[in-house]
Amino acid sequence: MSKRLSQPVTSKVSTHALRLNGKDTFLYSGEVHYFRIPRRYWEKHLQALVDAGCNAVSTYVPWSWHEFEEGTYDVTGRTHPERDILGFIELARKYNLYVTVKPGPYVMAETTDQGIPLWLTQNYPETLARNELGQPWGTAFVAIANPIFRDRASRWLKYFSGRAVVPNQAQPQGSVIMMQVCNEIGIFQWLGAQGDHSTSNIQAWQDYLRSQYPNLADLAQLLDRELKDYSDVAPPHENCETRRQFVQYRLWHDFHRQLYAGYVKFIVDALREAGVQVPLFTNIGGWVYGRAHEFALNGTFHRETARIQPDVLFGLDHIPEIVSPNNLHDGFIANQVARELQGRKGPLYSAELQCGSREHGVQPYPDELGLFYRHCIIHGLTGMNFYMFSQGRNPKGRGTDGPMFYWYNAVDYKAERQPSYPMIQTLGRWLQQNGDLIVNAERPASLGVGFYPYLYETEFLVPILGKGTKLNPAKLGLSLDPVAFRDRAYFDGVLRILMKKSIPYDLADLTTRTLGELKAYQRLVVLSNEMMDAQTQQRLADFVRGGGELILFPMIPSYDLNFAPCRILEKELGIKTLGQGKSNRIYMGELKDIPSPSLPLIVSDRGAKAIARDVDGNVIGIEKKVGKGSVRFFGFYVNYSIEEHPDLWSAMMKFDDLERNAVVDNDALSVEARFADGEGVLFVGNFHRMPMTGNLRVKNPRGGAPIELGSIELPSQNGLMLPIQASLSKGVTLVYALGELMEKMADTNGIRLVLRGLKGMAGRIELKSDKPIRFIKVDESPIAFDRKDKIVTAAYEQNGQNQTIEILV
Template sequence: MSSVQISRRRILVDGEPSLVMAGEVHYFRLPRQEWAARLDLLVEVGCTCVASYIPWLWHELPDGTLDVTGRTRPERDVGAFIDLAAERGLTFLARPGPFVMAELKNEGLPYRLYREHPEIVPVGWDGQPAPTATVDYLAPAFLREVERWYDAILPVLAARSATRGGPVLGVQLDNEVGMLAWVSNSPDLTDHLVDDLRRWLRERPAGSTHERGAQEALVGVLDGDPQRWRDTVRTPPEELAADLRVDLGLFMRDRFARYLDTLALQVRASGLDGLPLFVNIHGTEGGNGVPFAIGVSQLYRSYAGMPGLVAGSDHYLGEMGRDATTDIHFVNAVMEAVNGADQPLTSLEFEAGTGDYDAGLERLYDGSTVDLKVRLHLAQGNRLINYYLLAGGLNPRLDEPVGDGNDRISFTGRRHGTAAPIGPEGQRGVTFSATREVTRAARLHARWLADHDEERDDVAVAFWPDAFLTEYTHPGSAAVREIVRDLEVHRGPGPRKALWRSWLFDGWRFGAVDVSDPTSEAPRVLGLACGEVLDGDVQTRLVEHVHGGGSLLLLGPVPTRDTRGRSCTVLGDALGVRGGRREVADPRRHHPSVRGTGPLADWTEMRVGWWQELTGPEGAVPLVESLDGTVCGLGVRHGAGRTVVLAAEVPGSPQLFTPVTEWLGAQRGTALSTDVPGVVATTSATPDGQRMLHLLNPTAYPATVRLTPGDPTGLLDAPLDMPARTGVILALGLDLPCGLRLESANAELTDLTEDALEVGAGLGATTELWLSGEAGTVRCADDAVQVSRDDGRWHVVAPDRRPVRLTAGPVT
């Protein structure tokens, strides 16, 4: 019997921190006789866990009965697949839906549900049919059907729970809840849901100024005819549209929480009560990671701080370059910002493979992509990574033909997972070896990666979830479109991702803070990218942060209204800063530029998309101005703190953002400098002080990197040569199983045993490492490698950057 718990942002297996490297293998897309071979390949990759969706659509038969034991087809025997995994020492992450997506028809729901229960099928804006296969999650008929499905599948999982000595370490609740309505901008406006919204608005406490809205604006409609209320929600008049947009989004957060709570209660009652329950967060869009925070905004009230619940990312960001690097860092940071103190970062759908999902030779991601993505996730503290999809397969035909062109379970045709490291027929794909190598590196460092935390500088990005409350926008409302556009342009990393990218690629170690949470603790410097729209509650908290001695970097125009379109100037009033006229670029006729002034006089002139004239209080420090001398960047002292307002659409520029951040009172702990912009450097430490340096070069150019990571030997203060598109984990004091402590090394560990260690090629002119400990001997079989004792430490130097293998012997 094992225990699987979450505590201190770690996954604890029998009380010990654990790093879970999983791969998604869909048993239902494989002939049963091939299950073992696919699992053997998963073991070869180095995974410790196998994950799989369990599609309701696959297990329900045309007569409505359910087969989860293989009585009708051997490929329906879920328990047998899990048992095969256990025989190989693998754990199992179960994903039983009810929605599973996975390119399945109806997103994995049986066709019967839509025929027998038309009331669960939503309409959207203006009463138009929903363009996706979504349903009303809390419709009574749907919940009854889900209960029936869970009653069939959950006992199979419970019998194999880790708490009973089995391999099942966790269960995912549904999948990508709320995603279908967001991507289609078509909320699930069934009569049942709209009537529930009416009740919710009537019963809801007044709450904050931000949360009040429809109770006041809609009082006549709320108390009137029920059909008039439904029509108003589906086709809101212009004077009510802005309030309804906000209140519908806030209501859906609450409704998603009730839905997932309903599923969690049933899962726990089935005998799976001792396991973590996972919530999969969508969703990147078109290779852009910023919209991922829409999923966080929709669902964080469902899981944040909830005992036993764990959120996981779901991202598809393409080849690893500077955009993808910025976006991955953003995804992990905003998830961490809303997580509770015990909830770890995980990735439930970690994009793996070539990216050629349609088998059309459109994409071929570089093999370094998976390596770099894994390393960045691990550096930021992810405890579980699930390669999706690790192994492809073949889509079986539906038992009951539906006449849709192929009658298969999936809309991808016969072959599925053509981009995966393991192809549909079981062949090793071109990314197989790269996936295997980075998984091996992760497992080699797992004893530290399972129990480390990123070390942070005194800075963080302010994450405002309601900036992403934009999933429902009535197309007929000009006011709503204008508010949403302001939010979309400025939120998160900022226009051109300038705030996030500038800090990340200049060596700042930072996360994010949820500024909508009054209990959240902020570091000295908060950076916030926003537009004219910023709610009063958040503005007030920012004022309190600065007045209490903190600092604020505001990238964007001075806020003037809230998300409901009402006037709101709390922040500007407190700082004494006013925004004036704007100069906006026109690609054909107008090309505004700005330059640094005063403390930023060395910052060179740069063209911008727009700038806004700023006026400030007496003593304000001009920092940025247009070429005619109009101030558009100001430094302001307020109370015990400082604020910088940069009211211009500037490009990513460490030469701007780092001096500004330092003026606000923060210093970089790693002081990164490099001849190739785009290198990422951060450090992490375990509770007992063992430390690692994480370096990534996602560019196509070799880089020379200088930094000060706090190396006790000074070795890593020397320039390091980072090859193009590579990442490394370097020791800054790691206790090894052979009894030695690796004080520092300019090469990554590649092997560890009870009496030996091995490192790869060094990043300097030589491969070099320092060891300490009581071992009697440290030897290398390579005569060219110098091993010497210096000041109580072992110093090892190998010429030509060659790999080194050392053996350590006891005192004799």
């Protein structure tokens, strides 16, 4: 067991991390469902967490499991040993593990009732969510606006908090440090592409319309129809083929963002009234079949929550299933969406980081998961919860997928350690040495990429699980399907290429970032279709006129979000399009005959420099000065399907003059770095299924010339977090090592390092020492080294295990 603490634990939110007892701490946690594990195994599971280097345990707490009859609670195991959540928290205290609890109201977690007690919808059928025909979605789906549901949910949350959280939120150890607010709010509406048409929800809809349009005539004018009452505006569910229908769907989408924000506020208020003081978060889902295209859409569910509840954090799912170059960029984008929602403060916490699989036969492997975890950390995670660390067996009839819950976990339901466990243990030990650096480190980025949340408000128009789309862009007069556009041009186009080229960038929410925040970037890239609100158009125009550099494509907006004409950006930037050309072939500099998915727009080059043309010589890309700044506009986009596409993106966005934190001469390797207080960590990863070689260079966190690491060959599906300018003792610095720094210490007898590289990979260290170095040993065997001025280099063979490096000065 870990060393016991003597002072009460305080849990707060800092700039980058969770601050525990006044210290920014990397949260390294594992999900263990006490209700799915025989009590006799609980301690063994918690011991496995401690041995893996974890400092926390997380669990869902199903409302239906503990209030199985209305008003009858069991949190002590009185009726069933696996209901003793208080005993589970007490055991976590014994093992000095922090605790995160997630009591719903929804827990989902592949439980048949989603955590909602059956008695609730049986006794109070008015709490059921219903479709447009008035039919219930099912017995486990409730109307979150319903006052009876909220009353009973509040009663449960306050009871649980009073028994389990408030007495344990400031304990010397085993302290409850976070609570989750419901789970993946809005996911059922998204998956089913249907809203709740229950009486309570329809009333909330009408109240929303009334609050937004106090003058009914204004709403009637917007919808271009006669209205006698707000009840005349039924929620849309038909195909969207007219602009009036589109606007009505926009209102329906906006309403739900208000609804979710009000629901979160209701839960937060209940918890705070109960005396809960720990940080609160809600979780965002959206990975589908190993891709995160829909994560940004799920993130937009909470744009109003972020506004009215700025203290609520946003946990995120990371479920890549099969890690490959095709979804290399997905995790980073999800991180960035959550970071923007939080206003770029607090811990970036993956509440469900894949460890195992919901589906037997869909097996993730230790190397690829370890690679993905490291990639997420270098790109901002300061907290991670392995989901599921422990396998479970469902109580009879309570698992949607049968008796077993999850496969290929770190430990099985008896806590026997499985193949992924050593990988998690290795990363845990690395974080024990480097976690303080990670939670304070920055990843500098001089490029901003605009994120426009309204582009993602389509969940009721485009079902994610089939059924066909309700959106008809052509009949609306739109040139681009918004879903295809954001997935192909944005997500798997520009964002994928930026990751492939290891260009550091930030997503910047164009609706919430101030003009000053946008100006902090050397360059801003914005992908736009025909629709953009007036305020955002004006902000982008002011950005350019004030000295910013904007790259805009493939269209310039001509409407606001209500389909009213709005050409602010076109007017302010002086950009005029002349219709579509007849060829989709692009010519730019040395790049010739590059296909675009659609016919480009011809652009007037009056007062501008032509920088791209089609095969007929028509100008399709320009560059011009506007005010104190400049703009590049391209009337086309490309995705990434041929060898030349990355080079075209590079030319369009001028990658060559962007500062990078790390550089490798082989795009098949992914690199990035973080820095703090003159030290750094360099990530290098190979997402391919064959070895890859490249020459590495990283920015010097102490200033001066970049650090050259030379050649490195990485085995397939592997990654490393390499130390950069790590202080070892007075006058001695580890400039870099081609192995992960697991431990370091220095005393009068010299310096001792523990490095862990990959088996068969060449090991190399570079030291800077003010004094002569007498010898270097690897696992007690002396090795040769070279010295030039103050720089000492030594090579050795790595065995894939921890290797002790002894240095005598």
